[in-house]
Structure formats: C-alpha cells, structure tokens
Amino acid sequence: MGPEVLSQSEIDALLKALTSGTIDVSSLTEEEKERAVKVYDFKRPDKFNKDQLRAIQMIHEFFCPSAYHCLFVFCQSHGVC
Numbered sequence: 001m002g003p004e005v006l007s008q009s010e011i012d013a014l015l016k017a018l019t020s021g022t023i024d025v026s027s028l029t030e031e032e033k034e035r036a037v038k039v040y041d042f043k044r045p046d047k048f049n050k051d052q053l054r055a056i057q058m059i060h061e062f063f064c065p066s067a068y069h070c071l072f073v074f075c076q077s078h079g080v081c
Contacts, residue, residue, distance in 0.1 A: 006014070017023040040047070048056070
C-alpha cells in the first residue's frame, strides 16, 4: 500500500485540529512507533514468492562482485591494501 496523499482541505483541517488541541500530537507519534517495526520470521519466508526470491538472488549475485571490485580499487588507490 502506497503513501496516502492528502488534499489541501484535509491538510488545513489537520493543521486546524492540531493548533486548537483537538488532536494530541503524542498519540500520533506513538501510533507511528507501533507501526514502524514488524516481526518477520526468516526461518519461514512465506511472504516472498519464487520470482521475488530469484530476483533478490540475481541482485545479490551482480551486486557483490561489483561492490568487491569497487572497494578493492578504492583501497588500492588510498594505499590501504
């Protein structure tokens, strides 16, 4: 689900409610904190289908050698290796 877009009238109503004290800001931030972290069991990855796992594996296979090469060249150019 993508981010929700508010109309200008909804933004104005929200700002009016915040300034008048109708909405408590601390309760809004607590709700955000509760939604921020989700528990995921990596032993049973049932949220990814086979195509998504294959895509992640391909990204990993292409990224790692490239990252290794860039890091190696960086270290050589700065005299670390």
